[in-house]
Each structure stands twice: as C-alpha cells, then as structure tokens.
Amino acid sequence: MSDSLHISRWISFAQRDYDTAEKMSILHRPVPLEIVCFLCQQSAEKILKAYTIAQNGPLLKTHDLESVLKICMKYDDRFSRFEDICPVLTEYATATRYPADEDFITEQDMKIALENAREILNFTKARVLEITEKDQ
Numbered sequence: 001m002s003d004s005l006h007i008s009r010w011i012s013f014a015q016r017d018y019d020t021a022e023k024m025s026i027l028h029r030p031v032p033l034e035i036v037c038f039l040c041q042q043s044a045e046k047i048l049k050a051y052t053i054a055q056n057g058p059l060l061k062t063h064d065l066e067s068v069l070k071i072c073m074k075y076d077d078r079f080s081r082f083e084d085i086c087p088v089l090t091e092y093a094t095a096t097r098y099p100a101d102e103d104f105i106t107e108q109d110m111k112i113a114l115e116n117a118r119e120i121l122n123f124t125k126a127r128v129l130e131i132t133e134k135d136q
Contacts, residue, residue: 004132010050011125017043018121022114033105034096040117041065041092047124048072054131063093076127085116 021039025031041063048068049059055075060068065086072079092113095104 007050007054007128007132010046010053011128014043014046014050014121015125017046018117021117025110025114031107031110033107033110034092036110037089037092037105037113038096040113041089041096043117044086044089044120045093047121047128051075051124051128051131054128063090065090065093072124078123078127081123082116082120085120089113089116089120 017039021036021043024039025036044065045063045068048065052068052071052075053059057071057075060071062068066083069079069082069086092105
C-alpha cells in the first residue's frame with residue numbers, strides 16, 4: 001500500500017476543506033454559498049483521491065468526481081451509493097469560481113452539498129482506515 005503519511009495528508013486536507021465549509025455556513029452572514037459549495041466539492045475530491053492512493057490506484061488530475069468515483073468503485077462497489085451525488089458536487093468545482101447570477105446557488109443547495117460532502121468524507125475515511133490498518 002501507499003505511504004501512510006502521504007495518505008494522511010490527503011485526509012487532513014479533505015477534512016480541513018469540509019470543516020471550513022461547515023464553519024463558514026454557520027459563522028458568516030451573509031453565507032458565501034458558492035464558497036461553501038466549492039469547499040464541499042474539494043473535500044469530496046480529496047478524500048476520494050486519498051482512497052485511490054491507499055489502493056495504489058491512479059491519482060487522476062481532474063476535478064470530476066464521477067471519474068474518481070469510478071476508480072473507487074473498482075475496488076469497492078459500496079462507493080456506488082455516491083453515483084447521484086458526485087455529478088452535483090462536481091458542478092461546484094468550476095461553476096463557483098467566477099461571478100455568476102446571485103441566485104445560482106441557494107441555501108438549500110448549500111445544505112445538501114454539506115450533507116453530501118460529510119457523507120462521502122465519513123464513509124471514505126472509514127474505508128481508507130480499513131486499508132491502512134490492514135497494511136500494518
């Protein structure tokens with residue numbers, strides 16, 4: 001398996017992105033919806049990539065969560081539970097980077113993004129820990 005320090009850094013970055021998104025959603029008024037959603041996408045991307053690294057799989061240089069998820073599913077078909085979530089989160093990787101219509105992302109979208117990112121993060125972290133513990 002891959003270097004556990006390298007994997008733990010990916011996990012740490014994923015967790016930090018999620019924690020920042022969650023804090024921004026609570027503390028900032030008005031809530032920067034597009035930034036929160038972008039960080040949710042980033043958290044999901046990094047934790048899914050941590051899993052592929054833990055499996056000694058390819059590290060895709062993409063923000064497309066569907067592509068990364070397909071790699072994860074090759075190792076564990078339980079990742080298929082995120083097939084409907086990943087396209088929505090992927091949208092936030094690019095659509096939120098530049099000024100757009102203010103109503104592009106709603107507060108409900110943000111809440112769903114936070115929920116989905118948390119689900120991907122928690123599930124995938126547990127799978128990575130299974131791999132790294134088995135390796136020790």
